Amino acid sequence: MPFLPWYEAACKGDFKFKPFGILAISCETCENAVLATWYEAACKGDFKFKPFGILAISCERMPFLSHDMRSPAFPLLPEYESEDEMIMIETNGESEDDRETQDLPVEEDDLYEPSVIRINEDSSEETLNWNTIKEKVDTYRKQLKKGKYAVDTLYYFLIDYSGFHGPTSKLLSGYFPKMLDALPKNMRFCVPTLSEEAIKFFDLLLRTEDIADIEMVTEEEKILKRLANNIFDAITMHGRDDLSEVEHMSRNIVPLLDATIRKDNHYRVKYGETSLEATANRRNKGTDPNDRGYKVDVIFEYRDVSWIPVIGCMEVSGGLPRCSRSKEWDDTRKLGLELRDLWLDATEKLAGANANEIVWWGLTVVGLKIRVYALAAAGGLFHLVLMYECLLPSAPEDLVNLEHAYLVLKEYKKKLDETKDILCKLNQERIQLITRGKRGSDELLREVGKKPEIINTPEPRKRSRQTPTAYDFIHGFILLELVLIFSHVYMHHEAKSQDLSSNF
Numbered sequence: 001m002p003f004l005p006w007y008e009a010a011c012k013g014d015f016k017f018k019p020f021g022i023l024a025i026s027c028e029t030c031e032n033a034v035l036a037t038w039y040e041a042a043c044k045g046d047f048k049f050k051p052f053g054i055l056a057i058s059c060e061r062m063p064f065l066s067h068d069m070r071s072p073a074f075p076l077l078p079e080y081e082s083e084d085e086m087i088m089i090e091t092n093g094e095s096e097d098d099r100e101t102q103d104l105p106v107e108e109d110d111l112y113e114p115s116v117i118r119i120n121e122d123s124s125e126e127t128l129n130w131n132t133i134k135e136k137v138d139t140y141r142k143q144l145k146k147g148k149y150a151v152d153t154l155y156y157f158l159i160d161y162s163g164f165h166g167p168t169s170k171l172l173s174g175y176f177p178k179m180l181d182a183l184p185k186n187m188r189f190c191v192p193t194l195s196e197e198a199i200k201f202f203d204l205l206l207r208t209e210d211i212a213d214i215e216m217v218t219e220e221e222k223i224l225k226r227l228a229n230n231i232f233d234a235i236t237m238h239g240r241d242d243l244s245e246v247e248h249m250s251r252n253i254v255p256l257l258d259a260t261i262r263k264d265n266h267y268r269v270k271y272g273e274t275s276l277e278a279t280a281n282r283r284n285k286g287t288d289p290n291d292r293g294y295k296v297d298v299i300f301e302y303r304d305v306s307w308i309p310v311i312g313c314m315e316v317s318g319g320l321p322r323c324s325r326s327k328e329w330d331d332t333r334k335l336g337l338e339l340r341d342l343w344l345d346a347t348e349k350l351a352g353a354n355a356n357e358i359v360w361w362g363l364t365v366v367g368l369k370i371r372v373y374a375l376a377a378a379g380g381l382f383h384l385v386l387m388y389e390c391l392l393p394s395a396p397e398d399l400v401n402l403e404h405a406y407l408v409l410k411e412y413k414k415k416l417d418e419t420k421d422i423l424c425k426l427n428q429e430r431i432q433l434i435t436r437g438k439r440g441s442d443e444l445l446r447e448v449g450k451k452p453e454i455i456n457t458p459e460p461r462k463r464s465r466q467t468p469t470a471y472d473f474i475h476g477f478i479l480l481e482l483v484l485i486f487s488h489v490y491m492h493h494e495a496k497s498q499d500l501s502s503n504f
């Protein structure tokens with residue numbers, strides 16, 4: 001009798017489910033049954049078994065692990081301690097804290113190359129009906145399939161203006177001009193220019209053969225020389241075009257952030273998978289108080305306010321070469337949700353003050369491109385706008401890109417300053433409302449404007465570890481007994497076969 005793999009035996013036999021999660025497969029031509037653990041059998045099918053479940057396979061003279069299961073084409077799954085461990089491994093190493101962004105992958109046919117949005121300075125005289133736009137978004141949300149919630153920004157009432165998310169553009173692009181005009185007027189991004197002295201020094205940095213020989217006078221010249229030296233080392237090193245995300249950030253991004261933002265002692269820059277407290281505060285309402293926030297690649301904190309607000313953040317989408325478009329979208333969507341949580345955290349801490357005019361600023365890095373995003377709330381929706389993008393240097397021949405990137409991050413720093421100034425002003429107004437009794441408590445806590453609804457991502461089912469019950473012990477005992485019985489049958493069968501062979 002040739003060896004029969006388990007699925008062939010299943011096709012020829014009858015399925016019988018017995019207590020304690022055991023699946024018995026019978027076969028007319030087989031007399032004995034041999035056990036194979038659930039994770040070995042699951043490699044060949046779409047079945048999912050409980051941790052204590054086992055699969056009984058009927059097949060004459062079938063060894064404990066069949067030939068099929070031993071073959072290289074039939075790899076065994078790792079031996080997980082529990083289903084929780086298996087679930088964590090299958091998430092490709094993503095942090096458990098970022099499970100809100102884990103769902104079915106977005107369809108790349110719905111994604112396009114994003115474009116920078118230009119906001120007109122002239123105000124439109126046409127009126128904008130936010131209710132009509134909100135109804136369109138609501139209708140779209142109701143038609144979404146359950147598995148697509150987490151990957152669609154419209155599900156969170158988050159509008160992408162860049163054209164990156166095709167369904168958003170298809171639904172609302174005709175409203176974009178009027179919607180943009182209704183957003184806060186400080187949502188503008190204009191790259192500054194260098195002073196005459198800085199221009200001359202930059203030109204000297206680009207022409208010289210050895211940056212170390214250049215003499216410095218002003219503090220800015222010291223910063224520029226250190227920056228140019230670090231970036232030049234990064235773009236001349238071996239393997240500069242093949243870097244992990246961590247190395248890409250440390251070599252090509254951190255020097256720019258240090259030269260523009262971190263040098264200001266009012267700010268604290270946290271690098272590398274830092275938990276976002278604003279997300280934790282939002283999640284903890286009515287949920288697990290130990291739950292943490294999104295893990296963010298870079299966080300910008302303002303340290304001169306008692307509650308130390310986070311006023312900006314950055315997501316680095318992989319290393320070099322450029323990541324996939326779906327990964328790029330995942331991090332862009334995640335950035336939008338992070339900025340939304342910062343907005344929510346500030347509006348709650350500044351209850352009674354009008355925080356609707358605050359613009360939140362974030363950055364993404366995709367390959368050698370830095371993108372600047374702004375987020376504001378208006379009309380019951382969140383608005384994520386791609387304001388600017390620039391290239392990083394990749395070789396000595398385009399080191400001139402460093403000047404552009406430096407100026408872009410200087411302007412980004414200016415936008416962070418504007419945000420923290422508004423936060424400080426609103427915090428002062430809130431304290432005055434409380435301490436000077438200018439308004440009653442009911443008016444103090446009133447809603448200012450039409451605030452967007454905060455939508456939490458439907459989380460995938462997460463099995464928690466529980467203390468073993470009496471049922472579990474009985475279950476395990478029966479499993480052990482079955483293994484011993486079938487092992488004894490198999491050994492007896494093998495011994496009998498050897499006796500018959502010796503007689504011949």
